[in-house]
Amino acid sequence: MTHNESSTPSPVDVLIIGAGPIGIELAVALKQADVNYIHVEAKQIGHTISWWPRNTNFFSTSERIAISGVPIQNNHQGRITGEDYLAYLRGIVEQFDLHVNSYETVTSIERHASHFSIQTESLTGPKTYTAHNVVMAKGDMDMPNLLNIPGEDLPHVTHYFGDPHTYFRKRLLVVGGRNSAVEATLRCWRAGAEVAISYRRKMFSDRVKEHIRPDLLAQIENGTITYYPETIPVEITPHHVVLQPVCEGQPIDEADPIIHPTDFVLLTTGYRADMRLYEMAGVNLESDRRIPQFELETMETNVPGLYVAGTTAAGMLQDRYRLFIENSHEHVVKIVKAITGRPPKRVGTIPARSYELALEKFDAN
Ligand SMILES: Cc1cc2nc3c(=O)[nH]c(=O)nc-3n(C[C@H](O)[C@H](O)[C@H](O)COP(=O)(O)OP(=O)(O)OC[C@H]3O[C@@H](n4cnc5c(N)ncnc54)[C@H](O)[C@@H]3O)c2cc1C
Structure with missing residues (x-):
């Protein structure tokens, strides 16, 4: 009987939830250690990396996002794109011949005396598994932070930046002030959109990548991109967005709302x-x-x-993004050691390019 069949099989050693880079790195390590495991992924492998524009560069350098000791090589020696990384992850799954149950969502976990029972919803219906150990490698980006304002669910409003081409010769209002907002604003403007950006603070965060912050500030100064500092959207209609002036996040009662006409709204609110x-x-x-x-x-x-691996270890909300791929490799080391008594063969990049794993510096609070 295979583990995919719906009758309850005897428990496997480990069930991994999520096939992002860290779930995949863990699967390689468990396979190399001859551990009997099942790997379940709600969508396709690398799903979190698949929904931002595929040609967006990682900010991490390539050796930091390499997994399982397999180097990332390219023809430009620079940072790679999401598209490159998805191809790399597919290659890892094929190289190590990993079995991932994709398009299968874990819907419940129950703890019994000696094992867990796990329910899933697959393309062909519900399934049940039992496992002695469960590793949550489910990431931390399941849903957008909603503003809960009228009109947020209108068809021209999105929380996901898919493709700048969508906004060619259209009016776009971007809401937010961190990397994603700044990058989306510049890219959509360069793609030919008429772009405005609203942010609740006076100035964009210092943590915005250093090469794009001055670029946006220059466009705002030139008047080619409109900036509404210290504003928050309070209502979206099919024709415009109502922006409320704020001071330190609090509405200024006496200030008149700004009515900004727009065709599309991109809410990059995390x-x-x-x-x-x-x-x-x-x-x-x-x-x-x-x-x-x-x-x-x-x-x-x-x-x-029950273990945690990757960005899910940071909880519901990473307000200052403290866990990334590069500082999550060590989770794989710790979990494999805890389950098998031995460290995995290899995590991260190839040994010649190793950098210090910040094991003792990792702070869960
Ligand atoms: C624009 C952008 C740029 C980024 N740049 C970088 C960067 O430069 N460097 C970096 O380190 N990170 C970057 N990130 C973040 C990066 O996506 C995460 O660090 C990385 O994906 C985390 O890996 P993970 O394996 O912990 O989780 P994820 O990659 O999020 O994988 C979790 C997986 O679990 C699956 N899952 C969730 N719930 C269930 C369930 N109930 N059942 C089954 N499966 C489930 C999901 O579908 C997903 O595939 C960026 C993100 C964005 C949006």
Whole structure:
């Protein structure tokens, strides 16, 4: 019987939830250690990397996002795009012949005395698995941070920046002030859109990539891109957006709202994780960011046998993006050691290009 069949098989050693880069790196390590595991992915592998424009460059350099000791080579020695990285991940899955149950979503986890029972929804219907250990490698970008304002669900409003071409010779209002907002604003303007940007603060964050911040400021100064500093959208209609002037995030009552006519609205307000599987399994979620409680040495949560790997370890909301691919390789090391007693053969890039893994510097709080 295969593990894909719907009758309940005997427990496997590990079930991995999520096939982003860290889930895949863990699968390679478990396969190399001859651990009996099942890997379930709600969409296609690398899904989180697939929904931003494919030709967007990673800000991490390529050796930092390489996994399982397989180098990333290209013909320009610069940062790679999301498209390049998806091809790399497909190559990893093929090279190590990993079996990923894609388009299968884990919908519930239940802890029993000696194992977990896991329910999924696949393309062919519900399935049940049992496993001694579960690793959550489910990322932290399940859904957008909603503004909860009227009109946010209109068809010309999106939280996902898909393709600058969409906005050619159209009016676009971008809302936000971090990397994604600044990059989308510049790219859509260069693609021929008439772009305005609204941000709740006076100035864009210092953490915006240094090569794009001055570029945007220059366009604003030239008047080619319109900037509405210290404003928040309070209503979206099919024709315009109502922007409320604010001071330190608080509405200025006496200030008149700004009516900005636009064809499209891109809300780059960040994303958050769905923490319901953690709740079902009995994991303690700490602080308003709902960080799963886990041991730094092993990545095991307060629920014995349930581990966290990758960006999901940061909880529901990464307000300052502290966990990335490059500082999550060490999660794989810790989990494989905890489960098998031995470290994995290789994580990250090839040994000759290793950089310090910030094991002791990792701060879960
Ligand atoms: C524009 C942009 C640029 C970025 N640039 C960088 C960069 O330069 N460097 C960097 O390190 N990071 C970057 N990131 C973030 C990067 O996407 C994450 O760091 C990386 O994807 C995290 O890997 P992960 O394996 O922890 O989780 P993810 O890649 O998010 O993988 C989690 C997987 O779990 C699946 N999943 C979720 N719930 C379930 C479920 N219930 N059942 C089954 N499967 C489930 C998801 O479909 C997903 O495929 C960028 C993100 C964006 C949007």
